Amino acid sequence: MNLKQNGALLTEDNAVEIITDGTDKFQRLLDDIEAAQDHVHVQYYIYRGDRLGKRIRDALIRKAREGIKVRLLYDALGSRRVSKRFFKELREAGGLVEVFFPSKFSLINLRMNYRNHRKIVIIDGNLGYTGGFNVGDEYLGLNSKFGYWRDTHLRIQGNAVHALQTRFLLDWNEASKQHDTPYVPAHFPHIEGTGKIAMQIVSSGPDAETEHIKNSYLKMINGAKHSILIQTPYFIPDASVFEAIRLACLSGIDVRIMIPNKPDHAFVYWATLSYIGELLKVGAKVFIYDNGFIHAKTLIIDSLVASVGTANIDYRSFRLNFEVNAFMYDETIATALVQTFEHDLHVSREMTLDEYQKRSLIIRFKEAISRLLSPIL
Numbered sequence: 263m264n265l266k267q268n269g270a271l272l273t274e275d276n277a278v279e280i281i282t283d284g285t286d287k288f289q290r291l292l293d294d295i296e297a298a299q300d301h302v303h304v305q306y307y308i309y310r311g312d313r314l315g316k317r318i319r320d321a322l323i324r325k326a327r328e329g330i331k332v333r334l335l336y337d338a339l340g341s342r343r344v345s346k347r348f349f350k351e352l353r354e355a356g357g358l359v360e361v362f363f364p365s366k367f368s369l370i371n372l373r374m375n376y377r378n379h380r381k382i383v384i385i386d387g388n389l390g391y392t393g394g395f396n397v398g399d400e401y402l403g404l405n406s407k408f409g410y411w412r413d414t415h416l417r418i419q420g421n422a423v424h425a426l427q428t429r430f431l432l433d434w435n436e437a438s439k440q441h442d443t444p445y446v447p448a449h450f451p452h453i454e455g456t457g458k459i460a461m462q463i464v465s466s467g468p469d470a471e472t473e474h475i476k477n478s479y480l481k482m483i484n485g486a487k488h489s490i491l492i493q494t495p496y497f498i499p500d501a502s503v504f505e506a507i508r509l510a511c512l513s514g515i516d517v518r519i520m521i522p523n524k525p526d527h528a529f530v531y532w533a534t535l536s537y538i539g540e541l542l543k544v545g546a547k548v549f550i551y552d553n554g555f556i557h558a559k560t561l562i563i564d565s566l567v568a569s570v571g572t573a574n575i576d577y578r579s580f581r582l583n584f585e586v587n588a589f590m591y592d593e594t595i596a597t598a599l600v601q602t603f604e605h606d607l608h609v610s611r612e613m614t615l616d617e618y619q620k621r622s623l624i625i626r627f628k629e630a631i632s633r634l635l636s637p638i639l
Contacts, residue, residue: 263481268474276420278588278595280570281393282558282602284401287415288314288622291383291391295321300448301331306341306384307572308369308396312349313404321354327361334358335434338364339376340396342545344523360437362434364506376468379572379583382430383413390423392416392463393570394557404476404555407611408524410554412606414493414599420455422497423465425514437469444476460591466573467584475573475587476580482563489516491562491603495555497521497534498576502623506539511544519548520603520610522556530576532625533632536617542615553609560599568596578609 264270281287295302295318309315326332338361349359362378392417394400403410405511418426424582427449435442441451455634466474483490483506490510497519499507510519518539521534538548561569571587580606590596621629 264462264464264474267472268464268466270464270580271425271463272460273421273455274460274589274628275427275453275457276418276422276461277455277457277461278459278461278599279416279417280602281417281596282412283394283581284403284411284413286559287395287413288318288402289416290471292317292321294385294389298325299601300386301333303333303382303384303434305378305380305395305430305433307337307379307381309336309341309344309376311344312399312637314399314402315344315348318397319352322357323352326352326355326357330358333434334359334579335362335378335430335437337362339377340379360434362433362437363470375488375582377583378433379579380429380433381572381587382426382586383431384423384427387427387449388419388423388460390418390426390452392418392426392572392588394559394572400638408555412551412554412556412558413559413601415559416570418461418588420457420459420461421452421453422461422588426586429463429465429588433584440458443494448591458592458594462589463586463608464589465586465602467582468582469584475571475585476500476503477577478587478589479503479561480565480571480630482561483507483510485517485573486510486563488564489562489601490516490518491560492519492575493556493558493560493603494575495522495559496530496574496576497537497556498530499537500580503575504540507541507546508544511541517541517546518549518558518603519546520525520551520556520606523550523552524555531632532628535625536629536633538619538627542613542618548613549607549610550613551606551610553606556606560603561598562599562603564598565596566593568599570599
């Protein structure tokens with residue numbers, strides 16, 4: 263389905279490192295940037311001008327001065343707090359910086375609903391990153407509101423990196439007015455993959471009629487025989503995904519969903535609880551992550567197939583945002599993600615149906631209003 267509908271090639275020679283801690287992720291990334299020999303391509307939905315943002319920017323400046331080709335793409339709305347002046351020195355060093363769907367009028371963005379939510383880094387065409395981490399100090403657990411930031415990111419080596427590179431260049435050329443990039447052999451070097459993980463890189467967005475990532479989620483859920491594990495910060499499924507999960511519960515499949523214990527968007531949080539309550543009634547197990555904020559976007563089926571990427575389980579990710587996910591067909595990587603889920607259970611508490619039914623009238627009212635607004639959240 264992904265090949266026919268999304269042009270997503272299956273590559274089987276990938277080595278994948280799962281990263282769940284922000285400090286680990288960004289240290290690995292900085293080390294890889296430092297080792298770059300030809301180019302560094304960076305794309306984030308949120309890029310902040312704080313300490314972490316400066317560390318990555320300064321590393322890119324150093325590489326640009328060495329003659330390494332640096333391209334940085336960030337989303338205008340997600341990164342609205344960072345000024346263009348922040349990247350002035352990078353541009354002066356020879357780096358190229360572009361903004362995705364910038365505002366044409368001050369304080370008004372006519373395309374505010376269509377945001378590039380992807381997080382992609384490619385180094386020398388043979389090493390790639392994608393997943394849930396953006397660039398900001400909160401992703402290192404330095405924001406007192408959220409505490410420890412628990413996310414899931416992938417560091418990929420193998421021919422799947424070429425698919426990430428293609429996705430980046432398509433987005434770059436969409437955003438660029440002066441630096442349209444044609445095919446360059448150095449961007450797609452020959453890769454002798456040393457791994458054995460089969461993977462497809464699937465993208466979706468409002469530029470396509472088909473909701474590719476949502477359909478992939480649906481196909482995975484409908485194919486489950488034993489277990490479905492979900493980690494997501496926002497659980498606002500549309501009718502098709504909700505009904506697929508509900509039917510899985512009614513079929514006796516072990517459905518476990520992990521969500522945060524605190525909202526970063528209040529209406530989204532209350533809408534999430536509304537959907538969660540309905541699934542508790544049909545046997546789903548729901549866990550509230552209590553060790554900070556969980557932002558991972560992970561789906562694991564039968565410990566055999568898994569997806570990690572940027573797409574949440576909500577209307578916005580399915581229909582409005584530009585997203586990218588890695589779908590992995592490998593028991594080893596799926597088992598490792600299951601073990602990560604089980605490790606997170608030690609710092610989570612189970613929400614029972616009895617507990618949910620005892621919620622106050624005020625919470626019920628918040629849920630009802632948020633559920634009504636859920637298609638636009």
